[in-house]
Amino acid sequence: MVHHHSMTDRELVQGIINSDQAAFKELVETHQLFVIRTCYAMVHDMEDAKDLAQEVFIEVLRSADAFRGKAKFSSWIYRIAVNKSLNHLKKHRRKDSFSIFSFQDPGGKIQEEQIADHHTHGGGDAVMEEDELKEALHTAIDGLPVKQKIAFTLHKYEELPYNEIAEVMNVSLSSVESLIHRARLNLQKRLTYYYHSNRK
């Protein structure tokens, strides 16, 4: 969640436009955790997330005067963070990780054989370690269609309310509800298949 310091969003933006370093520092300190977390939820690598977060703040610095004040300042920053993360994924998308669950999988249909091939190292009845949980979770999230992934991660990782997610994604409230609902169903289906395949 966003912690508000002494300056209002408008003052922060104005300070940044006026090259006020104190305003920029406050902006970074106030928003850095949520920006890093948003990027991490999308790319699943903490170092990449921190690099991306730096790019987000540089972008904010460059284009602060483009902020019109129609949306919340934090929503604007979230949008930049999501876009930077998506661009990063496009650039660094590895063939193997995306062949398992396609991003372009509107029906949410899963090719079980592909999953089984990829996860033959599963632990069966063995106690799952955190790394295994993390891998299963990240693989399933990465398999979601992109809008579902954005809505779901903003809701679950950032704990943003639906109306703010709608603002970030520039969609209606009902669309957000639908996206998150479908994301939940999709994730459950994908994880069920994931663990089913691991038992083979």
Place this chain on the structure above:
Amino acid sequence: MKKNRQDRVQKTLDFIQKDRIVPEDPWFYSRLMARIEGEKEQMVNPGFLGVRRLRLRPILGVILVMVGIAGGITLGKVISSPASTKEPAVSVFPMEEDANAAFFSEIGGANYEQILLMK
């Protein structure tokens, strides 16, 4: 077994609560400022591979294409020029031809077979 799988699915989804924890990074701001300073520096002194060179790239590209086209036209003209077809053909065995010429001059233009018959 189905129940076990459902538990695992739920456990994985619950793991988000742990996965979303981002550790504090006290050096984030200073690293960010260092990066901004570095980028500013690069903008001011772009160096050999810097921004100015990038701006010149399209112009250099156009010049290279024009030079390439001009070179192609010139080369085409040289190859298709009529003068180039008037070049004397290079004889593969010039020495032999010379030798035959010498031989025929010796025998006064008589046929080689006739000379043999004469002998």
